[in-house]
Amino acid sequence: MVDLAVEIGGLRLANPVMPASGTFAEGLARIIDFNRLGAFVIKTVTRELRAGNPTPRVAETAGGMLNSIGIPSKGVDYFFKETLPFYRQFTPPLIASLSAPTADGFASLAAELSVPGVAAIEANISCPNLEEDGRAFAMTAHSTEAVMKRLRAATKLPLWAKLTPNTGDIADVARAAEAAGGDAVVVANTILAMSIDVDTFRPTLGSVTGGLSGPAIKPVILRQVYQCARAVKIGIVGCGGIATAEDAVQYLLAGARAVQIGTATFVHPNSLINVLDGLERFCGKRGFGRVGDLTGALIRGGADETDVEWAGAAG
Amino acid sequence: MVDLAVEIGGLRLANPVMPASGTFAEGLARIIDFNRLGAFVIKTVTRELRAGNPTPRVAETAGGMLNSIGIPSKGVDYFFKETLPFYRQFTPPLIASLSAPTADGFASLAAELSVPGVAAIEANISCPNLEEDGRAFAMTAHSTEAVMKRLRAATKLPLWAKLTPNTGDIADVARAAEAAGGDAVVVANTILAMSIDVDTFRPTLGSVTGGLSGPAIKPVILRQVYQCARAVKIGIVGCGGIATAEDAVQYLLAGARAVQIGTATFVHPNSLINVLDGLERFCGKRGFGRVGDLTGALIRGGADETDVEWAGAAG
């Protein structure tokens, strides 16, 4: 029996597998058993009602997808009236992702959402689609520390910071989140990107640029998780291109204590369950009694040379 | 007849298609006709002899590859004795990519390489593999301006800056390169990334992290070209994941005047020629007399909705 429970960012989760904000909603309960998930992470909530970006909002790329959803939000009332009661029917803890245009806005929204039934706050200080040029709090350590301090003062709940990969030094930003009292960092959101339709000469997305996600970004985000793991002591949630249990293992080895899965769920709605089952099998096969023992187990000091497999074992 | 000639960074090229530094060398002349290329861009030269990074130096990823070659260099003597004479057998101009650990080093090397037979200097201020943490001049506008000023003073040749994508604000860095007297920016080098072998628990690269290239990064670098095109007046050379003529067209529409092709040449050694021929066909088909007219021809203000093609033309 493999112990799948993990301690991460002030929470104890039954297992380290959870959905990524904005890629998960009630509808998935028509296919998979929600009670198997490590946690629920809901679509980022904002105070004001928002329409989101113009269509088209999605485009395919090599090994990934572009999205420019923005944050269409039904607002706080809907969260209390519909979202919260729905998830209270299940056992996994609910992590509320929230966003605001100002530090004040973040703080007051966090305070308002700190209610029974919400287990932690995931501050999406990184969503790259809202402004055309993709600016976000999490692009600098300075503004990250500022907004996280306000958030820390505003809620007693575990506080997670969802970082953006669109920065030159993500380890520095993670340090700022930790210094301001954050309990975990989620690494990371989508990479700002675009594509162009060579028939129409127009961007494939209505908002021109959007966020790249899926397997294409996995090596980049994995590197950022590795850099953050060497910079902070608080927990790291790895999120970027995870489609298989082996992908999740790579993130744990690089230093993550838990993982979030987004785009893969669009391709295979069972991805969350498949990765969870695969993780348990992997630990069993490799003799790990606790999935938590994989965290940071990367062996440094240069990889082995590929040995001449095709020339036979004793070659 | 399509006019393929372009003016870029102080040079007039017969066509906008050239190889990316480090992915091209004499050996390719065994397969393709070098005289058809817009220019030659050689592997980055350093003053001192260097061994480069430990093996393994390459790994596959979804839609791309990781490399940690570093800059093994045979030094300046070899450049003068072997490289330069070899390329002088052909008509396209030679662009010398160079790198150094200090601004002084950049300047003196640029001065030394400013000889007949070298048409332009491409300052690789971005190679992410040399230091384990991937720091590079081009990660900040400040250090970019400093090194480019020294380079500008050191050579009368057209001066190009090869930027790194591993920065939070590449447009700002491009502005710095322009302000310091750069004649063009090459956007961009590889994205710092890594992967882990879940059998050995070791990084797949001997140097742990390496540079991601290939189709996977195209949407990210295309976005950076688009951002730079709106920030600077000097020419932009688009470089990142180009494998087809349509990819090259996307870069031109986003604002590039020329393109460099790297990883695609590893998969199809004829890629440079195929993209060039495809560009000419595209211009012909779409009625562009000059390939230069594609530069910046992106139509803004939101893309069209996908119309209901499957429901018939007049639907």
Added chain:
Amino acid sequence: MDAIGVTVGSFPVAERAVPVVSNRAVNPEYMHLVVAAEPPATNARPGQFFHLLCPVSIAGAPFLRRPMSVYAADPERGQVEFLYKLTGAGTRGLGALKPGDRLDMVGPLGKGFTLEPGWRHIVVLGRGVGLATLAPLAMLARRAGVDVTAILSARRPNLVMSADLFREGGANVVAVADSDGTSAIAAVEKLLRDLAAAGKADAFFTCGSNRLMLLTQRLGRELRIPGQVALEQQMACGLGMCFCCVREFRAGSEVEHRRVCWDGPVFDLQEPLSW
């Protein structure tokens, strides 16, 4: 089933890799695919759709799934059918499927058509593959003893699809085409007014043409005839999670976004804005 539309503990949707029974070209542009399936797939109702993982082919490697209306679903025979147009990498990948190959599909998804008890005569108007979406509705209506007039539009008469299928189903088929002008809006309007006058239009159902949607919206308002329209939009998740697939709708004086995959693809005829 609460406000959110999900009943906890029941799993009406599934992801399954099912065997292909047949996959034939019906004309140079369209193909007809039959797969062997079980519930919940075979419970698919007219207007619902499946999200198909299209195989890699020379046409390319589709990353996302492709939405496809159920053309027929039969629990007894244990089959689900699709009628699709060869368009890009996804549908061309589908086109390469051979009997025995496996197709990974998620479904049934979305809200289908509904028939009000009071209706005796309905009119379905479709074009191109819009017909694939309307065909199973016509069958259902006939089985419910409701008369069906099917106005099938195409560029040329010989391109009109599924006419026989509608006829066998007992529908009264009117084929119209661009080539002879019979598909012109004015001509189709005349047809509809005559049907309404003859009391043969208790409701309009349309799919696949913005022009036909606008026409039926206008006549529906004027003649107080209710209706439903099936819309399409690019999708990622197909399960109401990503908000990629929104379109604009009238909500009183407001304009609001709704998800085609979750709130639709079938909507009240009067609500969608022109696209």
Added chain:
Amino acid sequence: MDAIGVTVGSFPVAERAVPVVSNRAVNPEYMHLVVAAEPPATNARPGQFFHLLCPVSIAGAPFLRRPMSVYAADPERGQVEFLYKLTGAGTRGLGALKPGDRLDMVGPLGKGFTLEPGWRHIVVLGRGVGLATLAPLAMLARRAGVDVTAILSARRPNLVMSADLFREGGANVVAVADSDGTSAIAAVEKLLRDLAAAGKADAFFTCGSNRLMLLTQRLGRELRIPGQVALEQQMACGLGMCFCCVREFRAGSEVEHRRVCWDGPVFDLQEPLSW
């Protein structure tokens, strides 16, 4: 042909999509692939290799090409052959090729084996697919009237491959195996010393085993017997451009990196460091 090793205006390497003639399993681990080809491909010399674009299969989508030694190349028959071990996504993709399918290959690449005029008796020592690399050398030597002793090593006698091929080629075959201890270094060393003593070892050729390389290096130094070794390393370009494929070599007192794809894959036996 200048110092850099490229003759301007001659194109001795080509990228071609060639038809598969046959692709058969020789045992549960290895397959034998034959393709129809033309010059320059059919000019491939022993020790040279091709860079193969392995097709996408259930095993995965290989992004980079895969290097594969030429097992045989015949300009008359217009064929090139490979002997390969099923390993990962690339070789398993190769394994799925059927006669008539096209295989995109780049080559011939790299430096092959060379035979000195003075040599009358050579010894080739190989293991596993190292034999694929040595087989064409043995054929070439026999055609040049040079005697060949082929020491073929494997885990079990029945896994020894290509023994018949070497015999038909006129080589004097000695099969050794781990299972009966005959492949142990001491045993093979005895064999080599006896051959040397009998004047039947003018040169050693080896491939596919670090242990056999180290043994022949040692004996070669002691007995002043020259030799050549074929190395392998992960590759990207295969054309000497990317420096992915370097290994370490003795250069006087220095250690230097050389590119297996360009400076090799065949090197002087004494130069490579153990890997």
